[in-house]
Amino acid sequence: MELQLYKKEYIEERLKERFFAGHKKTKRIPKVLVFGLGRHGGGLGTLDFFVSLGWRVSILEQMPRVAFSDVIKKFRGKHIKWNFKTYGKRNLSGIDLVIKNPAVPLDHSIITLAKKAGIPVTNDADIMMTLIPKERIIGITGTKGKTTTAALTAHLLKSLYKTTFVGIPGIPFFHVLSEKKMPQWIVAEFSSFDLDLVTQSPGVALITSCFPDHLNRYRDFASYRKSKAHIFQFQDDSGVLFLPKGDRNNSFFTGKAPARVAYFDKGRFAHHKTTPWNIHPITFAGAFAIASYLRIPKRIYGKRLKSFHKPEGRMEVVMRKKGIVFINDTTATNPRAAVFSITTVYKERKKKKGDLIVIAGGEDKRFPASEVLRFADILRRHAKAVILLPGSFTKRLSPHLRNHKNITYASSMAKAVKETLRSAKQHDAVLLSPGAASFNLFTDEFERGRVFKHFVNQASIQRSDI
Structure with missing residues (x-):
């Protein structure tokens, strides 16, 4: 990263004033712990910023080292200490400032230890x-x-x-x-x-x-x-x-x-x-x-x-094949968001005299029981067929769908998409709107959506209406 907006001296002065005011630590080059590189590049941006600033950087990441081989290669030769195991107090040795990635819980033991030691904990925002x-x-x-x-x-x-x-x-x-x-x-x-x-x-x-x-x-x-x-x-x-x-x-x-x-x-x-x-x-x-x-x-x-283009995975129309529209709504990671999407697509399909097939389910986030019941009710009333992906949320949801006449369980996205093609007819919509998290099968909801799009694109439907 090239820091063009401000001079490095100004940035360093502002950060020291904010986090180290009155401490002797300001007389040496500060050492920052970037806790979590993350899946979306946020931690990488933080790393890039502090390397450009000339500060000493220590990385603590709990995902395997191999997942960040490209990042390590990019920063080869820089003064960075890479840690892919949590050791407790050893991870905080000589650290002046901890930058917490959003994926790291506030009650993580490292964060607790840092606060007890009087080390400031903040984030990039x-x-x-x-x-x-x-x-x-x-x-x-x-x-x-x-x-x-x-x-x-x-x-x-x-x-x-x-x-x-x-x-x-x-x-x-x-x-x-x-x-x-x-x-x-x-x-x-x-x-x-x-x-x-x-x-x-x-x-x-x-x-x-x-x-x-x-x-x-x-x-x-x-x-x-x-x-x-x-x-x-x-x-x-x-x-x-x-x-x-x-x-x-x-x-x-x-x-x-x-x-x-x-x-x-x-x-x-x-x-x-x-x-x-x-x-x-x-x-x-x-x-x-x-x-x-x-x-x-x-x-x-x-x-x-x-001229506005919607961000990926948000009621994203992937394609239309044989009169069937495929929609990627993978960012519906809670039941209420999925309820809105299902209701919206259902109304749109009814205008065209079509039906709705929904791919749902995944991992739970301790959703209130009322939200689960509402989701099940909407699926029963609006979905011609429901294909459920595995996960702890699916286990909570499925008992409330027993009366639905067309429920299928799919162990993978490939099988889920294949199942939708058995039910889908002209003018129907196939909607991925899980109402749940994705971490049991995918790295995140965006990978889930891209895998859905991949198998939709590979689907063997002979005639296309595009």
């Missing part, structure tokens, strides 16, 4: 907001809808302002520091894991939605929601928080908001003729609310929308 003026940052979070909303917001803003989009797989928060000039706006997507450790908030914040998720990582929904609140909780009175009108969490969020609160109404776009059927109305409402706030002329919305 918090460091970005230490270095970049917060009034230039637009932060977007939500249980679902955050990525597409953030992407559309950035796309709209680019029509008038120099804008950078960060915080998604492949574009780490540190990417903004490689810019030659300061962008007028930085649109940043924040997950709850990104927000866990931040003690700063972007000047403009938006929450798309908030409902139970990641309860395998959080004690309860209250803890999860508390983390989401960090996106606005540290604003000053010059900031603004956008919330979805009528959301049941609004009273909780407004009670913690130090800045002005504004609302956006997804109902305005629920049945709008110009909005694509496979994009959630909340995406338009949220993105247009920010664009309006920043005085983007409304006359250009339609034109920008036509």
Whole structure:
């Protein structure tokens, strides 16, 4: 990474002031522990940043060394210590600062030991907001809808302002520091894991939605929601928080908001003729609310929308074969997100007198029983056939589907896609919308989606309607 936005001396001064103020450690080159390189490149961006800064770097990664052979090769000759085993206190020897990857739980023993030893623990999101003026940052979070909303917001803003989009797989928060000039706006997507450790908030914040998720990582929904609140909780009175009108969490969020609160109404776009059927109305409402706030002329919305490309794996139309449409919604990693997708596709297919086949299931994240029951009910009512992938969530879901006349269990994605072809007829839709995590069969939900797309592309359907 070439640090072009600021001089190294300025960056180092800001970081030392933030994390080492009053410590003698500032007199030597600091040593940072990057805990977790991760699957999406976030840790790699962190590593690249600190190597470019000239700091001493130690890596702690719990995945096998062979998984990072390309990374090790790229940084050969640099002063990096690679550790692929957790040893406890030995991993923290001489460490001045710990950078936690979002995939690492807050209660991990290494994090606990670091805090007890007085070693600061932070993450790349918090460091970005230490270095970049917060009034230039637009932060977007939500249980679902955050990525597409953030992407559309950035796309709209680019029509008038120099804008950078960060915080998604492949574009780490540190990417903004490689810019030659300061962008007028930085649109940043924040997950709850990104927000866990931040003690700063972007000047403009938006929450798309908030409902139970990641309860395998959080004690309860209250803890999860508390983390989401960090996106606005540290604003000053010059900031603004956008919330979805009528959301049941609004009273909780407004009670913690130090800045002005504004609302956006997804109902305005629920049945709008110009909005694509496979994009959630909340995406338009949220993105247009920010664009309006920043005085983007409304006359250009339609034109920008036509050139907008949805992020991968979010109600993504893969292809149409023999009149059958195949849709990749792999990022529906919780039941409520899958319920929306299934309902949306079902309504769309009925207009064309077609039916719906759903590939669902996977690993549980301690979803509330009510969410599981709702998911099962929607599958019973809307899916002509359901193909279930293996996993702990599937074991919870399947007893509630016993009355469904067409349930199949598939041990792999290849078999799941093959099963869909037995049921699918012209005008039908095949939808991958798991409502669950993917880690028992895949490295993450994106690999799950790509494997689905691969087998769809390989499917032996003779006639294509494209």
